Amino acid sequence: MSFESTEKYIASSELSAAVNAAVALERPLLIKGEPGTGKTLLAEEVAKSLGLELIQWHVKSTTKAQQGLYEYDAVTRLRDSQLGVEGVDDVRNYIRKGKIWQAFASEKRTVLLIDEVDKADIEFPNDLLVELDRMEFHVYETGETIKAIHRPIIIITSNNEKELPDAFLRRCFFHYINFPDAQTLKSIVDVHYPHAQGMLVKRALEIFFDIRNVPGLKKRPSTSELIDWLKLLISDELSAEEIKTGTFSSALPPLFGALLKNEQDVQLLERLAFMSRRES
Known part of the structure; x- marks a missing residue:
């Protein structure tokens, strides 16, 4: 699997090499650059070029790392139990899969975009270190461990709004998209x-x-x-x-x-x- 420029995306030789190196190393690709230089579009074109599904997680200032794994809706479960709704005894009915879980559970390899990681709080990247490194996480409510069927190609974008932790950077392959000549x-x-x-x-x-x-x-x-x-x-x-x-x-x-x-x-x-x- 090798990525190059596509009909709709002109990638420099350095950018293509960075994508292919991250795939070969099985490490997340951290992309930085000025806003509007095609960081998010890169993930879309990588997915199209390699014929893979794209799963997009757009990070906001209020986003928590746990949301990328799963969310347990205890409030809805409590309400349903009071109303006597069928299936309330099965906690799995109240667990919403996050984007990382979707990528891990996919029967085919995917491209996972974690977009604008620097918008969230400073602990956000650190909270994903183990999961992205080991390609697995634990669901406490059900006691099961979710392991990636296929390691996704992970592309993480940043606009340099805040510094990222060293431990997180150490686990990524880094590339800065210079403004084109x-x-x-x-x-x-x-x-x-x-x-x-x-x-x-x-x-x-x-x-x-x-x-x-x-x-x-x-x-x-x-x-x-x-x-x-x-x-x-x-x-x-x-x-x-x-x-x-x-x-x-x-x-x-x-x-x-x-x-x-x-x-x-x-x-x-x-x-x-x-x-x-x-x-x-």
């Missing part, structure tokens, strides 16, 4: 919009990198935002000439709301544009 970004755009005008794409990429290189931006536009912006430019049938003067040196680019996501960055570019016009 102009040529790679052009290839990514071609995948999404193969029939777009060449000059329009060329000019849009120039403006995009001009904006990303502005010092002091709070949030630099990402790959996904470039794709959204190009979609708007194409749908509005704008030409390369119509956006030619749309750099920060003279004016904000058309439909800039797809690229800039906070008022501080908009104001920064507006000030730069004003200063540029005054000097001219």
Whole structure:
């Protein structure tokens, strides 16, 4: 089983090697990078490329590690016992399988995505160390041990919102997705919009990198935002000439709301544009 770029996902040779190394080592692949660089999409494309089912666990700030294993609904069981509901004596009827349990119990190998692991509290990764290392966990309510039928390919993403514990990092294969260069970004755009005008794409990429290189931006536009912006430019049938003067040196680019996501960055570019016009 080997992963490479797909029709819809351009993976660098380093990223492909990282995926294949994690599979060979049977370790979770920890992916970091700027938001919008395709970390979550990577898991989807790995699953499609290898012909495997994808199980996604999107972590939130309130998510607990136990939820990935299972949850015991004692409240519902108590209510059902008071109402005389049939089957209340079997505790298994009140255990909800988590995403890790689903991956472990699958008859075929799966890809398990643990998305944005750094959103949860600092103990979240540590609470999964044993389970992800041994590929098994204990269900206290039933006394059974759940063991993985097939070791899933585990992809864990992080936006670097907080530091991850050393013990957790030690058990992962790590890869940081660097922001793509102009040529790679052009290839990514071609995948999404193969029939777009060449000059329009060329000019849009120039403006995009001009904006990303502005010092002091709070949030630099990402790959996904470039794709959204190009979609708007194409749908509005704008030409390369119509956006030619749309750099920060003279004016904000058309439909800039797809690229800039906070008022501080908009104001920064507006000030730069004003200063540029005054000097001219």
